Amino acid sequence: MPVGKHIIFGDAGKELGLLLKDSDVVIITDANVNGIYGDKLFGNAKVIVLGIGERTKTLRTIDRIYSKLIEYKTDRHSVIIAVGGGIVCDTAGFAAATFKRGTGLVLVPTTLLAQADAAIGGKNGVNVSGFKNLAGTFRQPDRTIIDTKFLKTLARKNFNNGTAEIIKTAAIYDSAFFNSLERKALFELTGKQLETVIRKTVGIKNAIVRDDPEEKGIRKILNFGHTIGHALELNLNRMRHGEAVSVGMAAACAISQKLAGFTLEESLRVDNVLKLNRLPVKIPELLSVAKLMESVVQDKKKSGCSLDFVLLESIGHPVIKRLEIKVIEGIINDIR
């Protein structure tokens, strides 16, 4: 499957060197990435360093970025280069889409989640009043540079956020790709093998996004595991995104068994790939199913009693069904 033309797998140092030479560039990064890679990669470039974590992804940070861009005399011909994880890519992408109605944008994702998911697809969002990604834009980057060498310095807990999204992508779209993930945990792969996995994941996400750039239909299948996953994240501060999506996928598989003809054998295969990668599959005991479902409804900002839910008919074949909240709750109670 062809990867989008603007996506390059290669040496970020070399690509950044060329961009810094030829264009008016402003780099946006975060404090960790700047600490590890700043001296080596950024030279004398204009750099905006963001704080760490989800609390950075706000309109306040965007306002700070705009001020810096004014100071740097950035215009529509300038290029913003985001070098960092999903938080940097989302925030810099939002700034590039809106500052003076749009500057150039290059993404250099440095986490597995950003390389396989967040930097692909042209969506970016910032959090508003505690709601995740409430304000956002659709803006395809002019170029995305993926260099797996960055992943060598990434902590396992951050690496696994990307693992969950890669397993999700295979499960909803490509059974042969899913089979290949059953052999070895992603954290055990060599750089080259990992690059192959990321290429595959990016190709699939690109194909889905190409068919539905503004998430009006098919793109919704990318939410597999995320309905329960987001509700877990809302309740359990310490649960990481990848862990929450992992548990969410296991729950969606159980629901698929009851309502979409997904077999027990396939459900166990999904569980086993998640466990192979040391991802959890059980809803933590300390959270009641009733509380979890309250958050599902709240997260979807739904007042009604049903919602669209991504299920699997088989590995590689998703289906979106409208499900009653009570039905979901009943099945989750059964698998507890």
Ligand SMILES: NC(=O)c1ccc[n+]([C@@H]2O[C@H](COP(=O)([O-])OP(=O)(O)OC[C@H]3O[C@@H](n4cnc5c(N)ncnc54)[C@H](O)[C@@H]3O)[C@@H](O)[C@H]2O)c1
């Ligand atoms: N726009 C989209 O389509 C999309 C899709 C999925 C996720 N997201 C967003 O992505 C965000 C999460 O992204 P993330 O998981 O990359 O988190 P992140 O950006 O917070 O990065 C995780 C941590 O790793 C550090 N880090 C980054 N690269 C590193 C490296 N090479 N070596 C060492 N440390 C490094 C960061 O400083 C941070 O502490 C969320 O806000 C989510 O909403 C967006």
